[in-house]
Amino acid sequence: MEPFVYTVNPSRVVFGSGTLKQLPRELQRLSLTSPLILCTPQQTSQANAVASLLRDASIAPAGLFEKATMHTPTNVTAEAQSQLASLAADSLISIGGGSTIGLGKALSIRTGLHHICIPTTYAGSEMTPILGETEDGRKTTRSDPKILPGTVIYDVDLTMTLPTGMSATSGVNAIAHAVEAAYAVNRNPITTLLAVEGIRALAESLPVIVKDTANREAREKALYGAWLCGACLGTVGMSLHHKLCHTLGGSFNLPHAQTHTIVLPHALAYNLPSLSEEVRLKLGRAFPGADGDAVKGLNELLEKLGVERSLKAYGLKEEDVERASEIAMEREYPNPRKLVKEEIREVIRRAWAGEPARADL
Template sequence: MFDLPFSYTANPSRVVFGSGTITQLPAELERLGLSKPLLLTTAQQVSQGDRLEEILGGQERVAGRFGEAVMHTPTGVTEKALAYAKDVGADCVVSIGGGSTIGLGKAISVRTGLMHICIPTTYAGSEMTPILGETENGEKKTRTDPKILPGVVIYDVDLTMTLPVSMSCTSGINAVAHAVEAIYAKAGNPIISLLAVEGIRSITSALPTLVTSPSDKDARSKALYGAWLCGVCLGSVGMAFHHKLCHTLGGSFDLPHAETHTAVLPHALAYNLPSLTPPQIRALASSLSLPDTDTATPEQIIDALNKLYDDLPVERGVQRFGMKEEEVDKAVDIAFRNQYWNPRGLEREGVREVVRRVTAGERARVDL
């Protein structure tokens, strides 16, 4: 049984999913009556911009290209991209890549009203959320607005085939984190819980296969499908402690996005598990394919996550990415500003211990 009462709002977004679907971009633009797209990439993904330009019919068929998208969507880069979009007379933006490029596309779209078409190449799930996280003056802040949600998302499994294994794993766990929080979100509901369970199960079953067989197309398809569902979950019901802590660590300490989510997930979940309801515990147990969901314990859920991490080439801590032990208290102070709702109240001693464990990269345990 699920918790009552609840409300459910579906986010309107067109999804094209399959293999080779990137070639449908011209048809999508034509359907929307658009003809002057601004193509967005990172500096490392210029070749993907080349591919889009070729598919669209050449340089004369695009308004322009902006290849300076970076992690955490700094407002300075957004202002530069906005000026360029105006100069070239773009009537829409097309972002290809991961969260950095998609974030920039969202930032431009919500400020200008231009249609945003996303072509994800990772499993981050940002493309399915009406949420924008931006960094300014060393602090990352988020806002939610239906206008932020991209209008069209083209998922092409072929674009993920060369995604490095380590990046596939951290990107996949990042998506899993979206769905885990959705299961116990304040606005949670049984529809989103179903999507969350399916999304988590799809990704966590696919990732170990990708470690041993990176070119397994079925596993790549399952991971991308799961990322889509997990993104829908985050975009529908909001965020809690996990995302607040990730935004703190990423925005204020310049830590990599997916790797930070990977390190935080088991510890933030361990902190919250004692306060979750039986239906939420059962949903988490089912998502991780535990044999008996009705009797699953918080310890078994965390143990399942720990075992998954054992099979993946991921870093459990963020110290390797530049976080220092002496910065733990500073991170806790920032995390307590403008707190997100959370099923368990944020207690400074417990939160500090979570941040310490995330920094050190310890195995998660339910003892907070």
């Protein structure tokens, strides 16, 4: 076995059904009494339910900020920080998906306040010390142990009403973390185990959820898989897929989970020829019925989920493909295969057109 480095991220995870009720206890354990609750405009009802739960436990929230936005724009963070400065808040609670959790991370790293995450999707951001922020049309990322949320409460009940479309794309977004973790330059045996188990759990559960959104066993398995995939993202570096998605999301304002869903099989197909046989087999076997072929497994999974396969459906223009490839090539980053602009442009074009992924570049 080759030497490796594995970093254990020190976050506390509470997982199960009905675990939201443990939130007051978690605050009391930390001697926190005045949290600012964060959400998107679409999730104010859930944020208000959290506030009500806390008041019933004699904990008075400092306030509610309900403007969390996709890709964590710095101007929204500045507005939230201004509100935070006017309050006597001693902590942050984010309830929602990647947009809200991203805002919580941005505020936490700026203020040092303890951040409690309550995920309602399968995004996985809650398990990473990584923050992606958008300013002037460019999305950049940074990693710092202080960005990692201190506490994560996974409550399966909060995902039971997640629409099937968002369940599917959010779940594939989580799979993307594990796929790239499996071939990361700083991969290690522990992260690879988590990656394969996370992919398998989601690949098995997501098709069931699409057919039966109220299937509790599938929902539990999906949330478990998302947790593992998020943990992968938090311990190793990412490659081409995440770079492309940050480019497309930050510079062209494409929806986060949907973009990850569309790009993933194409990015994997590009890197596949440069992966070791061991990694190819581990990834391929994580997808049930794929005969050891991860690209085939992803193509078939997306077909089962009935998700949109083209970026043009979300507003990317054909003339944007060239610009996207230029941005994606501006800075070097680790990737299993050498990046060639003409080939990256073709990867983006195929994703734009909605073609099935194929490893022939």
